[in-house]
Amino acid sequence: MNFRAIVLWVAVLVPLLWGVMKTLQNALKLFA
Amino acid sequence: MSSFLDREVTIAPAGFNRFLVPPAALAVHLSIGQAYAFSTFNLPLTKLIGITHSAPSDWKLTDVGWTFSIAIVLLGLSAAVFGRWVERVGPRKSMFVSALCFGGGFLVAAVGIHFHQIWLLYLGYGVLGGCGLGIGYISPVSTLIKWFPDRPGMATGMAIMGFGGGALIAAPLSLLLMEHFKTATSTGVLETFVTMGVIYFMYMMIGVIAVRVPAPDWKPAGWIASKRPQALVTNANVAVDMAWQTPQFWLLWGVLCMNVTAGIGVLGQASPMIQEIFSGRVTPSAAAGFVGLLSLFNMGGRFVWAATSDYIGRRNTYMIFFLLGILLYSAVPSLGHLQTTALFVAAFAVILSMYGGGFATIPAYLRDVFGTMQVGAIHGRLLTAWSVAGVLGPVLVNYIRQFQIDHGVPKAQAYSITMYIMCGLLLVGFLCNLAMRPVNERYHYGVPEPAT
Numbered sequence: 001m002n003f004r005a006i007v008l009w010v011a012v013l014v015p016l017l018w019g020v021m022k023t024l025q026n027a028l029k030l031f032a
Numbered sequence: 033m034s035s036f037l038d039r040e041v042t043i044a045p046a047g048f049n050r051f052l053v054p055p056a057a058l059a060v061h062l063s064i065g066q067a068y069a070f071s072t073f074n075l076p077l078t079k080l081i082g083i084t085h086s087a088p089s090d091w092k093l094t095d096v097g098w099t100f101s102i103a104i105v106l107l108g109l110s111a112a113v114f115g116r117w118v119e120r121v122g123p124r125k126s127m128f129v130s131a132l133c134f135g136g137g138f139l140v141a142a143v144g145i146h147f148h149q150i151w152l153l154y155l156g157y158g159v160l161g162g163c164g165l166g167i168g169y170i171s172p173v174s175t176l177i178k179w180f181p182d183r184p185g186m187a188t189g190m191a192i193m194g195f196g197g198g199a200l201i202a203a204p205l206s207l208l209l210m211e212h213f214k215t216a217t218s219t220g221v222l223e224t225f226v227t228m229g230v231i232y233f234m235y236m237m238i239g240v241i242a243v244r245v246p247a248p249d250w251k252p253a254g255w256i257a258s259k260r261p262q263a264l265v266t267n268a269n270v271a272v273d274m275a276w277q278t279p280q281f282w283l284l285w286g287v288l289c290m291n292v293t294a295g296i297g298v299l300g301q302a303s304p305m306i307q308e309i310f311s312g313r314v315t316p317s318a319a320a321g322f323v324g325l326l327s328l329f330n331m332g333g334r335f336v337w338a339a340t341s342d343y344i345g346r347r348n349t350y351m352i353f354f355l356l357g358i359l360l361y362s363a364v365p366s367l368g369h370l371q372t373t374a375l376f377v378a379a380f381a382v383i384l385s386m387y388g389g390g391f392a393t394i395p396a397y398l399r400d401v402f403g404t405m406q407v408g409a410i411h412g413r414l415l416t417a418w419s420v421a422g423v424l425g426p427v428l429v430n431y432i433r434q435f436q437i438d439h440g441v442p443k444a445q446a447y448s449i450t451m452y453i454m455c456g457l458l459l460v461g462f463l464c465n466l467a468m469r470p471v472n473e474r475y476h477y478g479v480p481e482p483a484t
Contacts, residue, residue: 019203026324
């Protein structure tokens with residue numbers, strides 16, 4: 001993996017991880 | 033004179049890192065996946081005049097609901113119509129056009145919101161945005177298959193996972209932006225549409241700039257195409273116009289349509305369904321969590337199942353979808369009756385993972401059966417199955433439920449018949465998959481047609 005590939009992967013995965021975190025926060029209410 | 037967008041300019045130099053291509057595809061799919069979260073705009077769009085409530089001159093929810101339906105129908109149609117063009121011009125130009133359509137669609141819809149003209153909302157988000165969805169969806173598929181001949185399922189699974197994940201970003205982002213722009217005289221939807229149009233255009237441009245196609249003779253270092261004949265995996269190619277004359281195309285159309293119909297109906301009704309089956313035990317807020325959890329499994333299933341199909345084969349993967357799907361759907365009424373929330377949620381999580389997996393595995397299945405030459409265009413035409421399923425699934429679930437309730441069946445049990453009908457649909461899909469055989473050689477590219 002070169003530097004460009006890492007930057008590109010981070011750029012696309014950070015928003016996705018943010019969305020996953022927000023969704024999991026909501027999903028936890030199901031078992032609260 | 034060649035432009036930055038031309039296919040020739042995007043041919044990768046020797047030594048290019050192929051792992052730069054999946055994030056380029058993800059940038060596009062994560063953006064257009066926003067479509068799954070359009071419902072976050074439904075209520076605010078019905079309060080544009082009344083602001084805190086729906087005024088008599090405000091748009092009705094049923095009118096607003098058409099926007100998403102138009103977008104999904106246009107997705108299937110544009111993928112089918114523009115598939116060959118996408119193959120010809122390459123991924124960069126098609127991704128750019130997709131970004132223009134999708135981002136521009138938001139802006140045209142914003143003009144519609146400003147002047148309160150619903151036809152502009154339909155034209156902007158529905159028609160223009162829908163074309164952006166269709167072109168964007170198929171743009172990177174054949175490029176990824178060519179970059180990863182050793183792992184085509186994993187590669188396309190990564191991109192199509194983005195389409196499932198797009199809603200996970202878009203739903204909280206839309207709510208955040210609407211909250212930010214909301215004032216005493218505005219719901220904030222207009223400003224949110226403009227902002228999202230610009231953000232998504234720029235985000236998709238990351239994909240446009242980063243994407244490359246491999247040189248025609250390129251192969252992964254050390255990789256040798258298997259000489260051992262594998263069932264349903266061809267080294268030949270079938271042109272798109274020939275492909276849809278084959279029974280295999282229509283069998284796979286049936287496979288995708290049945291798999292999607294079974295999942296999409298449940299996805300649309302997930303929130304009321306869990307609240308009605310577990311009446312008094314699951315709150316609306318917890319039901320929203322259930323929908324989010326299903327979206328997560330829908331997204332994860334796209335990567336996991338498609339990558340698994342590289343090892344166990346596409347046909348076997350769909351066999352698992354259909355057989356396990358039948359088993360789980362038929363167990364749902366009993367799980368509801370037993371009032372075991374955890375098992376009920378787990379069953380639907382697996383079902384939705386297979387729904388997503390069906391979308392993500394189909395490009396590699398098409399590549400196995402029809403070769404790589406025009407797999408993107410063939411995939412585009414196959415996506416018409418999605419358009420049909422998008423109507424069929426929700427109609428089946430909603431109307432059968434209503435019919436049951438109208439005939440005195442308690443709400444908690446109104447889904448049982450639907451689940452058994454879903455089993456029937458999956459059985460049809462199973463039979464289509466079972467009937468799959470290699471394409472007859474007379475359809476292969478370069479093979480002259482026999483004289484009649």
